[in-house]
Amino acid sequence: MTPLFQLPIDVVVMAAGKGTRMKSRLPKVLQRLAGVPLVQHVLNTAAQLNARSAVVITGHGADQVEPLLLAPGQALAVQCVRQEPQLGTGHAVQQAVPALADDGVVVVLSGDVPLTQADTLQALIAQCGGKQLALLTIDFADPTGYGRIVREGTQVQAIVEHKDASEAQRQIQEVYSGIMAVPAHFLKGWLGRIDNQNAQGEYYLTDVVKLAVADGVPVVAHKITDPLQVAGVNSPVQLAELERAHQLRQAHQYMEQGVRLKDPARFDLRGQLDCAQDVEIDVNCIFEGQVSLGEGVKIGANCIIANCTIEAGAVIHPFTHIDGEKLGVSVGEGALIGPFARLRPGAQLGAQVHIGNFVEVKNSTMAAGAKANHLAYLGDATVGERVNFGAGSITANYDGANKHRTVIEADVHIGSNCVLVAPVTIGAGGTVGGGSTITKSTEPGALSVARGKQVSIANWQRPEKTPK
Ligand code: UD1
Ligand code: CA
Numbered sequence: 001m002t003p004l005f006q007l008p009i010d011v012v013v014m015a016a017g018k019g020t021r022m023k024s025r026l027p028k029v030l031q032r033l034a035g036v037p038l039v040q041h042v043l044n045t046a047a048q049l050n051a052r053s054a055v056v057i058t059g060h061g062a063d064q065v066e067p068l069l070l071a072p073g074q075a076l077a078v079q080c081v082r083q084e085p086q087l088g089t090g091h092a093v094q095q096a097v098p099a100l101a102d103d104g105v106v107v108v109l110s111g112d113v114p115l116t117q118a119d120t121l122q123a124l125i126a127q128c129g130g131k132q133l134a135l136l137t138i139d140f141a142d143p144t145g146y147g148r149i150v151r152e153g154t155q156v157q158a159i160v161e162h163k164d165a166s167e168a169q170r171q172i173q174e175v176y177s178g179i180m181a182v183p184a185h186f187l188k189g190w191l192g193r194i195d196n197q198n199a200q201g202e203y204y205l206t207d208v209v210k211l212a213v214a215d216g217v218p219v220v221a222h223k224i225t226d227p228l229q230v231a232g233v234n235s236p237v238q239l240a241e242l243e244r245a246h247q248l249r250q251a252h253q254y255m256e257q258g259v260r261l262k263d264p265a266r267f268d269l270r271g272q273l274d275c276a277q278d279v280e281i282d283v284n285c286i287f288e289g290q291v292s293l294g295e296g297v298k299i300g301a302n303c304i305i306a307n308c309t310i311e312a313g314a315v316i317h318p319f320t321h322i323d324g325e326k327l328g329v330s331v332g333e334g335a336l337i338g339p340f341a342r343l344r345p346g347a348q349l350g351a352q353v354h355i356g357n358f359v360e361v362k363n364s365t366m367a368a369g370a371k372a373n374h375l376a377y378l379g380d381a382t383v384g385e386r387v388n389f390g391a392g393s394i395t396a397n398y399d400g401a402n403k404h405r406t407v408i409e410a411d412v413h414i415g416s417n418c419v420l421v422a423p424v425t426i427g428a429g430g431t432v433g434g435g436s437t438i439t440k441s442t443e444p445g446a447l448s449v450a451r452g453k454q455v456s457i458a459n460w461q462r463p464e465k466t467p468k
Contacts, residue, residue, distance in 0.1 A: 007130045008104040010184065011046040011076075012096045015039050015111030016059025016083040021235040027061025029111035030068065031233065033243055034250075035270025035288060037068060038233055041114035047075035048118035049125070052104060055096040056111065059083045088202030089178075090194045093187070102185045105130055108205065110178050115246060116229045121181070124222045128181035132218040133209065135159070136179040138230055139223070146175035147206045149221055156219040159206035163199035174223065176206060177230035186217060262301075276312065289324070300338065308343070311335070311351070322347075332368065350385075364395075367410070379403075380422065384410030390434065392417040409444065 019028025029039035036044075039056065046054050058065050058080050066080045083095045093108060100106060105128055107121060120136070127134035135156065137149050147159040148169050159176045160169050190208040198204060212219050224230070228246075233239045244265075251264035259275045261267050266283040273287045276295040285299050288306035293299070297310050300318035307324035310316065310331040317338035322329050327345035331337060335353045346363035349355065353366045356373035364381040372378060374391035380403050381395045393414050395406040404422035408414065412426045415434030426432060427444035436450040 007125075008052040008101070009049050009107060009125060010100055010104045011043075011049070011051045011054040011107050011109060012093055012100070013039065013042050013046070013054060013056045013109050013111050014089060014092045015065060016057045016062075016086050016092055017112070018060040018086075019112070019234070022233075022239075023236075027065050028233065029065060030061070031239055033114050033233070033239065034246055034268075038114045039065065039111040040068070042109050042111055042116075043069070043074065043076070043078065045116055045118050045121065046107070046109070049107070049121055051076050051107070052101075053077045053079065053099075055079050055081055055099045057081055057083050057092045057095055059086050059092075088196065088200070089205035090191060090203035090207060093205050094191045094203070097188050097191060100184050100188065102188070104184045105181055106184045106187050107181045108179060110232060112234070113178060113230060113232045115231065115242065116179065120222075120224060120226075120229055121179070124179065124181045127220050127222045128183065130183050132183075132220050133186065133212045134181045135209070135219065135221050136177040136230065137174050137221040137223045138177055138225065138227060139173045140175050140227070141173065143170075143173050143175045148172040149174040149176060156209065156221050157213055159204075159209045161198065161200070161204060161206065174221070177224075178232070179230065180205075180208075182208070186212065186215075190215075271306070282318070294333070303338070307345075317341075327363070378406075381406040381408060381420075383408045384412065384428065386410060387412045387414070389414045390416040390418060394419055396421045 015029045022028050022031060030037045033041060043054055054076055056069050056078060059082060062082055069078050069080055079099050081095045081099055083092050105125055124134050124136050145162050147161045148165055149156055150158045150160055150169060190211040193211055194203050194207045196203050209219055231242055233242060247268055248264055250269050251261055251267040254275060255261055255264060258277060260280045262282045268286045271287060271289040274292040278296045279293045281299045282301040284302045286304045290307055291305055292309045294310060294312035296313045298315045300316055302318050303316055303320045305322045308322045308329040311333040313334040314331050315336050320338035320341045322343040325345045329343045329347045331349050332351040332353055334351055335349050337355045340357040341355045342360045344362035347361040348365040350366060350368040352369045354371040354373055355361060359372045359376045362379045364378045366383040367385040369385050370383045370387040372389035376389055377394040379395050380397040387408050393416060396419050397403050406420045406422040407425040409426060409428035411429045413431045415432055417435050418432050419437040421439045424438055425441040427442050429445045430442050431447045432438055433449035436448060438448060438450055442448045
């Protein structure tokens, strides 16, 4: 058998529709599923097909949609073509004709159908084989609103839209998904011949089926059983339903790899997550961007973890918020973080570091064994091995105009409620007394205290309340 998928594939994505039922200022195809715009899901799938090009039909909200599509970083060559006004799906694909080569297979997709799998499309393309019109179809118990697949014997004869269908045709449960694969030269010819003589006065893409039959080009249906792959988003309810279904599928994939999720229904991944062996994740955690979890890592309940690498054996206690954004966050082997900790961009924590409740770390390195267990802020700091940073202490890194660095060398002990005013260095092995405001660097091994001296007045009489 010839490997049919070697035919050049050009994808057409219909994304001009209004999405009225979303009731949003944001165009429908820019609404996010698992953190990614709907239309980007479609383009990602197209990229998995190794498509030669993608032509996206834009219309409503084109000014917002096109910059995303044309942004650098798209895996395949994307062109945008405007459809103004929107006269139907056939009219939409007509707009793409000048941008389409004649020698390829065209795969028609919708920008609001995000979860079609590449292997399904590969099978559809194989059915097309560069010679036939292949339709992706599915049986629905309630096919209301969909185009029905009308057959004579087993041969597909037409797609009849719900509004144009007879009572008998409305009984048909096999519907057109909105996805087809078709040789470009046939498609171009047929698009030139469709009209809008139908119940909606629209140019229907689905009319190409009749034209194929008239031309003697075989029409084949590739029927699938998984409704999620053809589900479109029209309303916030449908968006939420697809989100949950998609998240549940992702959760099951991770569990199959051995990740122990306390509850797959309470797991959200909006990016890339890599897990080594024996990772445990408690309920209600959200992972975003690029996250990597080493062997035996445990994530407590209600954590948000984004753009972060966590090494083997580290434990992230409940309610911890980590977001490395562009700089990233790294957590070393066996570190203990949280509960209620906040790690911000550039936090680089070594092995066995402890970060306790209400501690914020930003753009700071903490060497192995360093600890900040309670109520602290470390910003723009370089913290040596085994440093103990006391409760309530902070680095004052910002003078109102510029940020400065604080260096705390190995084995330093910072007492409670200290302010280290940067730029400043605390020498190795030094101690800073509780309540100190340190503005000058200190020598290694020194005890530094910078606070008002204690005064005690014996037998002090408190003032009494004056009678009225
Ligand atoms: C279409 C199919 C129907 C199929 C259903 C599956 C036609 C005529 N009918 O119906 O057989 O069962 O999808 O969901 O194709 N769009 C444009 N420009 C337009 C019109 C639509 O870009 O002028 C886009 C929409 O934004 C959407 C997609 O095309 O992404 C499908 O349009 P929609 O109106 O949802 O098609 P249906 O009427 O549901
Ligand atoms: Ca319609």
